[in-house]
Amino acid sequence: xEMLVALAIGILxxxxxxxxxxxxxxxxxxxxxLLAYACNLFIFSSGRLVVDGAAVLQQGLAxxxxxxxxxxxxxxxxxxxxxxxxxxxxxxxxADLGNDHVDGxxxxxxxxxxxx
Amino acid sequence: xxxxxxxxxxxxxxxxxxxxxxxxxxxLTRQRLFALCAAGVNLLVALALINLSSTGEISLYAxxxxxxxxxxxxxxxxxxxxxxxxxxxxxFAGLLYASTGQDETGRYFYPLMMFQALGxxxxxxxxxxxxxxxxxxxxxxxxxxxxxHGGGKHKTRAAVHYVLLNLVGSAIFLFALGVIxxxxxxxxxxxxxxRVRELSGAELQLAKVGGLLLLVVxxxxxxMLPLQFWLPRTYATAAGSVVALFAILTKVGVYCLxxxxxxxxxxxxxxxxxxxxxxxxxxxxLTIAIGAIGVLSSPSLKRLAGHLVIVSxxxxxxxxxxxxxxxxxxxxxxxxxxxxxxAALFLLSEMIAEQRGSALDMIVRSRPVAQPVAIGITFxxxxxxxxxxxxxxxxIGKLMVxxxxxxxxxxxxxxxxxxxxxxxxxxxxSRAGSTIFWRSKGKNSDPAVGSRTKxxxxxxxxxxxxxxxxxxxxxxxxxxxxxxxxxxxxQTPQLLLNxxxx
Numbered sequence: 001x002e003m004l005v006a007l008a009i010g011i012l013x014x015x016x017x018x019x020x021x022x023x024x025x026x027x028x029x030x031x032x033x034l035l036a037y038a039c040n041l042f043i044f045s046s047g048r049l050v051v052d053g054a055a056v057l058q059q060g061l062a063x064x065x066x067x068x069x070x071x072x073x074x075x076x077x078x079x080x081x082x083x084x085x086x087x088x089x090x091x092x093x094x095a096d097l098g099n100d101h102v103d104g105x106x107x108x109x110x111x112x113x114x115x116x
Numbered sequence: 117x118x119x120x121x122x123x124x125x126x127x128x129x130x131x132x133x134x135x136x137x138x139x140x141x142x143x144l145t146r147q148r149l150f151a152l153c154a155a156g157v158n159l160l161v162a163l164a165l166i167n168l169s170s171t172g173e174i175s176l177y178a179x180x181x182x183x184x185x186x187x188x189x190x191x192x193x194x195x196x197x198x199x200x201x202x203x204x205x206x207x208f209a210g211l212l213y214a215s216t217g218q219d220e221t222g223r224y225f226y227p228l229m230m231f232q233a234l235g236x237x238x239x240x241x242x243x244x245x246x247x248x249x250x251x252x253x254x255x256x257x258x259x260x261x262x263x264x265h266g267g268g269k270h271k272t273r274a275a276v277h278y279v280l281l282n283l284v285g286s287a288i289f290l291f292a293l294g295v296i297x298x299x300x301x302x303x304x305x306x307x308x309x310x311r312v313r314e315l316s317g318a319e320l321q322l323a324k325v326g327g328l329l330l331l332v333v334x335x336x337x338x339x340m341l342p343l344q345f346w347l348p349r350t351y352a353t354a355a356g357s358v359v360a361l362f363a364i365l366t367k368v369g370v371y372c373l374x375x376x377x378x379x380x381x382x383x384x385x386x387x388x389x390x391x392x393x394x395x396x397x398x399x400x401x402l403t404i405a406i407g408a409i410g411v412l413s414s415p416s417l418k419r420l421a422g423h424l425v426i427v428s429x430x431x432x433x434x435x436x437x438x439x440x441x442x443x444x445x446x447x448x449x450x451x452x453x454x455x456x457x458x459a460a461l462f463l464l465s466e467m468i469a470e471q472r473g474s475a476l477d478m479i480v481r482s483r484p485v486a487q488p489v490a491i492g493i494t495f496x497x498x499x500x501x502x503x504x505x506x507x508x509x510x511x512i513g514k515l516m517v518x519x520x521x522x523x524x525x526x527x528x529x530x531x532x533x534x535x536x537x538x539x540x541x542x543x544x545x546s547r548a549g550s551t552i553f554w555r556s557k558g559k560n561s562d563p564a565v566g567s568r569t570k571x572x573x574x575x576x577x578x579x580x581x582x583x584x585x586x587x588x589x590x591x592x593x594x595x596x597x598x599x600x601x602x603x604x605x606x607q608t609p610q611l612l613l614n615x616x617x618x
Contacts (some may be wrong), residue, residue: 020284025276032283039290046298068297071246074288078253083284085260089272089279092264096272102280104273 012038023069025090025100032086036079044072120168121177121192123161124200124237127154128207132230148215151226151390155208158233162204165367170594172601176243176612178242184243184613185307191243191612193605194598195448199240199364199371202452205577206361206459207233213463213573214357221266221355226263231256232361239368243612244304245376246295249289252337252368253379256282257269259365262358263350274353277346285336292329299323306605306612309379313386320387327381327391334376338369339429341403348410348422360577363459366425367451370432374444374602382606383439388602396437401533403430408537411544417465417552419478420544424502427537428454434530435517444599446516449592453509453584457501460577464494467566467574469553479548486565492553494574499545501581504538509584528614 012034019031047065054061090100097104125585141372153521168175177190192200219292221224226536235255242248260279262272293303299315299322315323336343347366351359373392381391384529407426413421428450435447465477475482487490497508504510518534521527584591605611 016287020280022428028280030424032280032287035284035287036290039287041604042291043294043297046294048298067303069293069295071297074246076249078250078286082286084255085257086279086283089260089264089275093276096269102276104269104276 001049001051001056005041005049009041009045011039012041023101025093025101025102028102029086029090033079033083036075036083040072040075040079041077043068117175117181118168118175119177120161120164120590121175121190121241122179124158124165124204124241125190125234127158128230128234128237132227132234135230136224144220147226148211148219151211151217151230152208154230154473155204155211155233158237159204159208160219162197162201165192166201168192168573169194169197170597172597174601174605174611177541185302185304188247189243189304189612190241192241194299194594194601195241195371195374198448198452198594198598199367200237200256202367202455203233203236203240203347203361203364205456205580206364209459209463209573209576210357210360212576213360213466213570214355216567218266218355218357218466222264224261227360228258228262229358231255232262234258236361236364236368240371243305244303244398245305245308246293247501248372248376249286249293252289253286255365255368256286259362263354265358266355268353270353271513274350281336281346282286283402285333288329289333292326294334295322295326295329299326302503304613305376305379306609309382309385309606309609312380312388312611313384315386315388324388324391327377327388328395329396330376331373332457334369334372335399336369338366338373338433339403339426340369340433341399341406341430344406344426344429345401347426348419350413351422351425351462352416352418355373356463356469357573359462360459363455363462367455368434370429370436370447370451373433373436374447378436378444378602379606379609382609383603390439393437393439396433397529400430400433400437401529403427403433404428404533404537408533408540411537412540414544414548415470415478417479417548418462420479420548421461421465424461424541425454425458427541428458430537431514431517431534434534435520438520438522438526438530440522441596441603443517443520445592446513447593448518448598449509449584449588450513450517452591453501453513453580456577456580457498457510460574461498461502463570463574463577464491464498467491467570468495471560471566472552479551479556481551481555483558483560485552486560488553490571491566492549493570494578495549495553497578497581499549501578503541503545505542507585509588510581512585512588 016031016034019027047068050062050064053064094100140150175192179188235251238251263275299319300308300311339347407423410423428553432447435443469477471485501508501510504514521530
């Protein structure tokens with residue numbers, strides 16, 4: 001169980017980090033989404049993992065920590081809003097700048113004209 | 117329980133919502149009046165709170181009357197109320213400046229400014245670290261939208277960097293919170309400070325990892341050295357009235373370092389006491405250095421102002437690295453000064469840009485500004501204050517930071533970097549001022565005279581320069597008491613768990 005969750009978080013984080021470091025906005029947004037998933041799973045596991053525990057309260061069964069669940073819920077909602085914003089901004093950047101590179105220009109040596 | 121404590125959150129929130137509803141939304145005049153009134157009320161609330169906290173009382177507000185450590189609390193101590201007052205001043209000046217026309221260049225300007233203020237006020241008030249994250253997100257999502265207010269290629273390009281970096285920052289924040297909750301077992305800052313002393317073994321190492329992850333998050337907000345590259349371009353492209361409020365954002369990062377790392381991972385944290393101190397020295401010195409180099413290389417006034425923000429963050433970090441009550445007191449004075457003056461410089465460069473046609477705020481020979489005398493005097497005062505020349509507040513702020521260095525090593529590092537940075541700022545400002553005001557060519561054919569409201573907004577902030585040096589005595593008394601209170605809270609965080617220390 002622990003191994004499975006740890007692997008899932010590890011793989012999600014690794015792929016998320018890799019994609020976040022890419023040069024185009026689409027993979028970067030995907031990477032951020034994966035990172036957000038990894039975060040959510042990670043916070044969930046910070047309340048310790050219990051197998052066959054009580055769903056809410058039940059006598060004789062281990063009671064799960066309810067706080068991480070509440071935290072994850074908040075984190076998911078915020079993550080959604082932020083990802084939506086990032087997607088819209090990426091589309092706007094594609095329209096305004098004419099390409100989908102995170103720096104707004106394809107060539108590195110190109111004069112960006114951005115002196116302001 | 118004093119309900120005044122929650123007003124800095126409620127006022128901007130309700131105002132923001134009302135601004136989106138029909139009777140006020142329909143005309144711009146109503147929006148302007150309503151938003152300015154609300155900012156005024158916010159300022160009065162902040163004044164009332166600082167008046168309350170200056171007696172040494174810490175107001176603890178338990179939301180829904182759920183007692184700490186289980187419920188969420190708001191804590192209004194001296195430090196919080198000081199930061200609230202700064203935010204309220206910036207908000208008022210920013211709105212006042214924007215009400216002369218900048219608010220028409222995009223939609224939802226006033227509601228977004230209010231939500232931004234809501235997030236900042238909340239971050240300063242909360243005593244719960246997960247709530248800190250939530251308020252961070254509120255202020256961030258408002259700042260994302262405000263950044264592209266007015267539109268344009270440059271803004272979009274800067275916004276992509278800013279948004280993506282901060283999304284990664286939020287992810288790291290969540291990881292840090294997970295680690296901290298898993299190891300320390302609480303999210304209430306005072307409770308964490310109590311529990312962290314009893315940790316041992318693996319839990320201790322985990323708490324250490326969590327604390328250092330938080331340093332990365334707050335460092336990104338504060339524009340600490342390897343994480344500062346986003347700031348100059350972001351601040352240079354955004355609208356002036358927006359950046360005036362953004363001037364407090366880097367201080368939110370420094371505030372969190374002071375609050376979280378000072379109280380939870382501070383001097384009294386048992387085995388992991390002074391967790392971030394080894395990291396602070398190097399980053400502080402290098403932050404000042406890179407900021408100063410940036411100041412010298414700035415092609416425009418707004419970039420210059422952005423790099424000065426980085427220098428001021430470096431100065432604050434070096435004071436935090438010295439970490440004595442007198443250094444913290446100096447840092448608070450300097451933070452207040454640099455926030456207000458930085459915001460004034462951003463507003464002023466916006467005004468200069470409006471009067472110079474296509475030359476904008478670039479430091480090049482171009483046509484003269486329409487009001488050379490008024491703007492020249494304002495620029496002169498701002499520059500003197502920001503460089504740190506007497507008789508203005510920058511001089512006292514820098515002097516206090518320099519004096520707080522105690523050992524030889526501290527003196528060598530802070531004195532050399534800070535004084536060289538001051539010299540470089542002096543050179544950069546003299547070059548910028550002489551190029552813009554004296555080496556002008558041609559006539560100003562389109563005299564777009566800045567209105568009195570704009571001058572009022574700038575001078576509202578700028579008046580702090582003489583006032584803060586005139587009333588330096590009482591202000592320093594307040595900041596020293598704040599540093600003492602922070603030390604007391606770090607030593608006995610139980611005060612914040614038992615219904616507030618009166």
